[in-house]
Amino acid sequence: MGMIRFVLDTSIFVNPDVRSKFGATPTEAMKTFLRYAEKLFGKVEFYMPPGIYREIMNFVDEQEVSPDVELYIIKKPPNVHDIKIPAFVVYELIEDIRRRVDKGLRVAEKAVRESVIDTENVDKIIQKLRRNYRKALREGIVDSKEDFELILLAKELDAILVSADVGVLTWAEKMGIKWVDAGKFRELLEELVEKFEK
Amino acid sequence: MGMIRFVLDTSIFVNPDVRSKFGATPTEAMKTFLRYAEKLFGKVEFYMPPGIYREIMNFVDEQEVSPDVELYIIKKPPNVHDIKIPAFVVYELIEDIRRRVDKGLRVAEKAVRESVIDTENVDKIIQKLRRNYRKALREGIVDSKEDFELILLAKELDAILVSADVGVLTWAEKMGIKWVDAGKFRELLEELVEKFEK
Numbered sequence: 001m002g003m004i005r006f007v008l009d010t011s012i013f014v015n016p017d018v019r020s021k022f023g024a025t026p027t028e029a030m031k032t033f034l035r036y037a038e039k040l041f042g043k044v045e046f047y048m049p050p051g052i053y054r055e056i057m058n059f060v061d062e063q064e065v066s067p068d069v070e071l072y073i074i075k076k077p078p079n080v081h082d083i084k085i086p087a088f089v090v091y092e093l094i095e096d097i098r099r100r101v102d103k104g105l106r107v108a109e110k111a112v113r114e115s116v117i118d119t120e121n122v123d124k125i126i127q128k129l130r131r132n133y134r135k136a137l138r139e140g141i142v143d144s145k146e147d148f149e150l151i152l153l154a155k156e157l158d159a160i161l162v163s164a165d166v167g168v169l170t171w172a173e174k175m176g177i178k179w180v181d182a183g184k185f186r187e188l189l190e191e192l193v194e195k196f197e198k
Numbered sequence: 199m200g201m202i203r204f205v206l207d208t209s210i211f212v213n214p215d216v217r218s219k220f221g222a223t224p225t226e227a228m229k230t231f232l233r234y235a236e237k238l239f240g241k242v243e244f245y246m247p248p249g250i251y252r253e254i255m256n257f258v259d260e261q262e263v264s265p266d267v268e269l270y271i272i273k274k275p276p277n278v279h280d281i282k283i284p285a286f287v288v289y290e291l292i293e294d295i296r297r298r299v300d301k302g303l304r305v306a307e308k309a310v311r312e313s314v315i316d317t318e319n320v321d322k323i324i325q326k327l328r329r330n331y332r333k334a335l336r337e338g339i340v341d342s343k344e345d346f347e348l349i350l351l352a353k354e355l356d357a358i359l360v361s362a363d364v365g366v367l368t369w370a371e372k373m374g375i376k377w378v379d380a381g382k383f384r385e386l387l388e389e390l391v392e393k394f395e396k
Contacts, residue, residue, distance in 0.1 A: 080289050084282035087350050091278050093288075094346050097295060101302070101335045108306035108331065109324055112313045119314045126307055133306065137299045148292050152285050 004044045004192070007154040008073070009163035010055050010146075011182045018164045021186040026059035034065060036189040037072035043196050047074045047159060049149035078152030089174045096141060103136040141167040151175060202242045202390070205352040206271070207361035208253050208344075209380045216362045219384040224257035232263060234387040235270035241394050245272045245357060247347035276350030287372045294339060301334040339365045349373060 011018050013029045022029035037046055048056070053075050062069070111129040115122050142148050147168050154161040154177045161172050164182035172179045180188060209216050211227045220227035235244055246254070251273050260267070309327040313320050340346050345366050352359040352375045359370050362380035370377045378386060 078285070080286040081284065083285040085285055085288050086279065087276070087281040087283055088278040090283050090288055090291075091343055091346055091350075093291075094340060095343050098341055098343075101341070104299075104302055104306075104335070105328065105331050108302075108309065108327060111306065111310050112320065112324055112327060115310045116313050116317045116320045119317065122310065122314045126310055129306060129310060130303065133303050137302070142292060143296055143299070145289055145293050145296075148289055152289075 005047060005157050005159035006044065007047045007049075007150055007157065007159045007161050008052070009150055009161070009165060009168060009182060010052055011164035012162060012185055013056050014059055015164055015182070018182045018185075021183070026056070027061045027064050030056075030060045030065050030069065032186075033189075034068045034072055036186075036193060038068065039193045040189070040196065041072065044192060045074060045159075046072060047076055047153060047157060049077055049146065049153050050075050051077075051146040051149055055146060076153060076157075078149050078156050080152060083152050083156055085175070089171070092174070093142075100137045100141070104133055107132045107136050139166070140170065142171050143167065151177060154178070203245060203355050203357035204242065205245045205247075205348055205355065205357045205359050206250070207348055207359070207363060207366060207380060208250055209362035210360060210383055211254050212257055213362055213380070216380045216383075219381070224254070225259045225262050228254075228258045228263050228267065230384075231387075232266045232270055234384075234391060236266065237391045238387070238394065239270065242390060243272060243357075244270060245274055245351060245355060247275055247344065247351050248273050249275075249344040249347055253344060274351060274355075276347050276354050278350060281350050281354055283373070287369070290372070291340075298335045298339070302331055305330045305334050337364075338368065340369050341365065349375060352376070 012022065012033070013019055013026045019026065019029045022032040037044075053073065057069075060069075107129065111125055111132075115125045118125065137143070142151065147165065150161060150163065150168055151171050153159070154172065155175055159178070161168070161177055161179040162182050162185050163169055163172075163179065169179055169181075210220065210231070211217055211224045217224065217227045220230040235242075251271065258267075305327065309323055309330075313323045316323065335341070340349065345363065348359060348361065348366055349369050351357070352370065353373055357376070359366070359375055359377040360380050360383050361367055361370075361377065367377055367379075
């Protein structure tokens with residue numbers, strides 16, 4: 001059996017629903033994860049693109065997790081100049097964005113019409129606009145280079161992508177990438193540790 | 199010398215600035231183009247993705263250009279399942295869209311704040327919103343599958359892309375595709391006819 005490789009998304013340590021399985025805070029969650037990583041050292045590798053690592057470390061107390069975090073999480077950017085994306089995936093992305101852009105304009109027009117009728121509540125209307133606009137244009141789509149790097153790195157390494165992000169997982173599926181739901185990741189690590197201890 | 203191949207965008211026949219070189223109306227422009235295509239038959243091939251062809255034929259009187267338009271313009275969809283896109287091109291697209299989406303929200307918020315102050319001119323504000331939103335999210339970007347098909351088809355055929363669309367030409371450059379400005383296309387055809395008549 002070859003080395004098992006995982007590429008880790010922020011959601012494991014930052015998304016409160018997912019993180020709760022590992023710990024009450026991002027720092028606690030990271031410490032729990034690193035205990036598994038230590039036990040699996042030499043058998044399982046854990047990777048993060050540097051952008052994702054930086055995002056997570058904004059929430060984690062570095063003092064408490066160093067140097068284990070350096071040892072057990074391998075930071076590697078994907079090789080964006082060699083990896084290729086099937087054209088139909090980009091084709092679908094462009095179609096998806098086109099629809100979302102149209103929807104974003106409808107959301108904006110609705111907010112303008114509401115604010116004319118209800119001039120007292122402009123701040124509330126703008127808050128709703130932001131929420132609906134974000135929903136129309138961001139939710140369920142790969143909308144940042146950090147997310148895209150996760151997918152590319154998993155592809156490059158033929159690794160298993162661990163995420164709870166719908167947009168990321170949808171793309172991963174299109175590109176034929178192995179993935180596991182971040183919500184099941186702790187149980188999976190538990191199982192791996194058991195298997196390797198036998 | 200092998201067969202010269204061109205992939206043609208709508209702008210040649212529809213964009214008024216570009217079209218004027220070929221004729222006063224889309225139908226006239228198409229007839230002028232087809233006269234060149236006839237002279238170059240067997241030496242130069244002209245392609246269009248079917249989506250682009252349909253777009254153009256909305257503006258052209260089919261009766262007046264048939265069957266030459268069928269003979270001299272080869273309709274071919276790109277093979278989206280075999281062509282691959284370098285990851286860094288998609289990476290840049292995602293970054294570009296991210297910035298544009300943020301800008302679109304700022305445009306929308308501005309429109310809401312304006313409409314509260316100026317409740318009488320809501321239609322004007324919405325018109326301005328549409329204009330600015332389109333500018334933020336559409337201009338200079340490949341934002342439709344029709345545009346993307348032009349790029350893919352040119353790549354697949356190793357053809358010269360003829361367009362006046364900044365978004366299309368920017369992507370073409372990133373993907374290493376040959377292109378000519380649609381505004382220079384008539385002169386280029388003229389030259390080709392001369393060369394082949396010698």
